[in-house]
Amino acid sequence: MxxxxxxxxxxxxxxxxxxxxxxxxxxxxxxxxxxxxxxxxxxxIERDHRAIKRRTRPMLGFKNFRGARILLSGIEVTHMIRKGQMKDDGVARTAAEQFYLLEI
Structure with a gap:
């Protein structure tokens, strides 16, 4: 909307x-x-999802939807951090620092 x-x-x-x-x-x-x-x-779009394809192809699929959702969400978040698309409140942080802040 x-x-x-x-x-x-x-x-x-x-x-x-x-x-x-x-x-x-x-x-x-x-x-x-x-x-x-x-x-x-x-x-x-295909180029952006290449990392996901590379990770999931050897797995030959998922056992359930929950597992697929968790893995794909993690890959996407990591990709967003690497591309600088995560909000960082104006503080310069490394990709690892941003990732570890997600668990808080």
Whole structure:
């Protein structure tokens, strides 16, 4: 949902099906969603999830959903810390310090 009455922006690849469905949704909305198309968006997403694929492929799947959720969440958090996407309250911390602060 949009916050404070501002329109949201959705970034999609140049798939016609995605564009058609978003345009149909916009027809019903009071504040339409702006659509930004990127030709090679799927490549960007696949590159970002390469670390997850590398970790999970040798495992041949998960025994249950809970285990999958825990492992994938940990991988994503570690990735976010490494990319500098975690909030650090203006204090410069190493990736290890940020990770250890998560358990507090």
């Amino acid at each position: 949009a916050h404070n009455g501002e329109p949201e922006t959705v970034t999609i690849d140049e798939s016609g099906a995605n564009l058609a469905s978003l345009e149909a949704i916009n027809a019903e909305r009071e504040i339409p969603t702006s659509i930004r198309q990127t030709k090679y968006l799927n490549n960007i």
